[in-house]
Amino acid sequence: MKKNLLKGLFLFAVGIALASCTTSKHSQQISGMERLPKPSVLFYTLDSIVNEAWQLYYSERTNWIASDLVLASHSMDELGGSISWQPNDSVWAVVFMDKEGKNCVFEYQYNTVTTEEFSRDSIRPITEKELAERERKVKIINGAVEKYGDQLFFANQSFGSPNVDIVRINDNLTRLYFMQGTIIDNVIPFGNDYSVDFDKDLNPIAFRKYHNSLLAIPTKTEDGGKVETIRHSHLKDNPFITPTDICNFLLYRPEGIDMFYVYSTAYKCTFAYSLKLNQIITAVD
Numbered sequence: 001m002k003k004n005l006l007k008g009l010f011l012f013a014v015g016i017a018l019a020s021c022t023t024s025k026h027s028q029q030i031s032g033m034e035r036l037p038k039p040s041v042l043f044y045t046l047d048s049i050v051n052e053a054w055q056l057y058y059s060e061r062t063n064w065i066a067s068d069l070v071l072a073s074h075s076m077d078e079l080g081g082s083i084s085w086q087p088n089d090s091v092w093a094v095v096f097m098d099k100e101g102k103n104c105v106f107e108y109q110y111n112t113v114t115t116e117e118f119s120r121d122s123i124r125p126i127t128e129k130e131l132a133e134r135e136r137k138v139k140i141i142n143g144a145v146e147k148y149g150d151q152l153f154f155a156n157q158s159f160g161s162p163n164v165d166i167v168r169i170n171d172n173l174t175r176l177y178f179m180q181g182t183i184i185d186n187v188i189p190f191g192n193d194y195s196v197d198f199d200k201d202l203n204p205i206a207f208r209k210y211h212n213s214l215l216a217i218p219t220k221t222e223d224g225g226k227v228e229t230i231r232h233s234h235l236k237d238n239p240f241i242t243p244t245d246i247c248n249f250l251l252y253r254p255e256g257i258d259m260f261y262v263y264s265t266a267y268k269c270t271f272a273y274s275l276k277l278n279q280i281i282t283a284v285d
Contacts, residue, residue: 053246239266
């Protein structure tokens, strides 16, 4: 009942914003783009973006925590790589292997539904399923780099390394994400983010670039105060807030900042992601 009520309120708010965003002389078509979808379609579009963003976030969060835990008891010289995957829809897992790639030396799991965590620091053989996931990940990354590598651009190492995440969209579609990470304090990186879609046979079938450049948005003012608003804009080929926007916001936001804004040049509207509501809200400029 509560979920349906929230959905109804959201659709009502979207309907108001939709009317305001499309009543100008640009309402029929904006540089080749149709007006905003009708509220029910828009709701499901934005909801799917949020759901995918959280899958990205869980993948990154699991890797961050697992890396911190394993390095507390093992040196990099002992490790021969890792496998990050989803044993099921609600669990993300990371397995760290020895140099020979035959044994697991540390493992970590996070349940996104129950928020339960599990870690084990002991040696066991790598399972056939884990080996298959490793080979699958290698094939996906190599396939993406081979076909689209000349279109991938990232900041230098002094800013931070790119993060690589694989998200299952459905039984026939897997999406590989490249996202810019950062080691700079008090900055949220938006941009330098890409995705490559793969079919069920792991053939790369689509490439997407989400931003034209890297936007390192500060979360503190020059005198150390808190920035009140996090905002950037999207060009017409990416009219909505993206899963990568939300993921990096969740990863790098400071305490107390629960919302950010993206101006859509395609729809002449501002979209806001609210962490408290866990929704993308349509606003009016």
